[in-house]
Amino acid sequence: MAFRSPIGSEVERNNMPVNIWPGSWVDANAWTGNNPPKYMLGPGNPAFHTGADLNLPGDKDRLAQIYSIGDGVVRFAQLVSKTSWGNLVVINHGTVNGKPLFSRYGHVEDIVVQKGQAVKVGDPIAKVGNQFGVFPYHLHFDISVTNQLDKAPTYWPGLDLQGTKHHFVNPRNWLRENFNSAAEKLPDGAFASGGVSGGADEGRKPGDVKPLPVWYVIDPNGAQVYKNPSLTAEKSTILPRGTKVTVDVQNGRKDAELIWGPIVGGEYNGQWVAIRRNDGKASYLSTNPPQ
Numbered sequence: 001m002a003f004r005s006p007i008g009s010e011v012e013r014n015n016m017p018v019n020i021w022p023g024s025w026v027d028a029n030a031w032t033g034n035n036p037p038k039y040m041l042g043p044g045n046p047a048f049h050t051g052a053d054l055n056l057p058g059d060k061d062r063l064a065q066i067y068s069i070g071d072g073v074v075r076f077a078q079l080v081s082k083t084s085w086g087n088l089v090v091i092n093h094g095t096v097n098g099k100p101l102f103s104r105y106g107h108v109e110d111i112v113v114q115k116g117q118a119v120k121v122g123d124p125i126a127k128v129g130n131q132f133g134v135f136p137y138h139l140h141f142d143i144s145v146t147n148q149l150d151k152a153p154t155y156w157p158g159l160d161l162q163g164t165k166h167h168f169v170n171p172r173n174w175l176r177e178n179f180n181s182a183a184e185k186l187p188d189g190a191f192a193s194g195g196v197s198g199g200a201d202e203g204r205k206p207g208d209v210k211p212l213p214v215w216y217v218i219d220p221n222g223a224q225v226y227k228n229p230s231l232t233a234e235k236s237t238i239l240p241r242g243t244k245v246t247v248d249v250q251n252g253r254k255d256a257e258l259i260w261g262p263i264v265g266g267e268y269n270g271q272w273v274a275i276r277r278n279d280g281k282a283s284y285l286s287t288n289p290p291q
């Protein structure tokens with residue numbers, strides 16, 4: 001659990017420098033909430049800036065990989081329009097420091113996440129774009145500490161300085177201060193938190209972009225977790241009734257009696273639970289919480 005820069009190599013992101021933006025990355029238009037010179041979004045289109053415009057010299061940032069700054073759930077991931085935002089990704093990181101936290105990545109290309117998908121810090125989400133040639137290649141990146149981007153993922157305060165200051169923070173300072181912060185509460189559908197963290201690709205395969213459903217233990221006796229998909233395998237723990245768990249059903253197993261699924265994320269990542277009996281006569285997990 002941590003927050004990291006959205007750009008840079010893995011080493012750079014995990015050893016975040018004091019100036020936050022790694023290597024040769026520069027912020028062409030710093031956040032303007034405290035000291036608000038307007039910048040020109042385009043000719044005749046001045047605005048206050050909600051975040052950072054991250055660039056490498058020249059077009060070296062073209063299609064550079066962009067990573068989720070923290071654990072969370074994708075709130076928005078689609079084309080807005082070719083003249084406004086281009087492709088946009090917004091991630092809900094739950095509650096951090098007592099406030100909502102959303103990160104936003106604008107003008108991107110090659111989005112590899114979908115709305116509702118759980119992501120971990122450092123997961124690739126998209127690549128640096130240029131909004132179909134409207135701008136030089138750069139990542140517009142901002143951090144919001146209200147629910148505004150949940151209500152309106154494309155929200156742009158423009159010349160509304162109060163809106164800029166109310167909804168957004170200086171992303172460089174925020175990342176610097178929250179390098180080792182954890183969310184008090186992750187959004188619904190996030191990977192189970194706590195336990196051993198295996199890093200960005202914990203329990204995931206490259207290119208695995210399908211959202212994984214969240215399941216609930218509905219068996220009154222709880223769900224026994226096994227090291228392997230077999231009743232004779234080593235047991236590890238019992239998840240009590242009502243426990244929320246992400247299970248990769250697509251990579252499940254079926255034996256003579258049971259359908260098994262591997263747990264994704266959290267302390268029991270990679271271990272197995274029985275989802276239901278083969279004959280359908282009993283279910284132990286459900287995508288609906290127990291009543």
Ligand SMILES: [Zn+2]
Nearest residue numbers: 052053140141
């Ligand atoms: Zn920008």
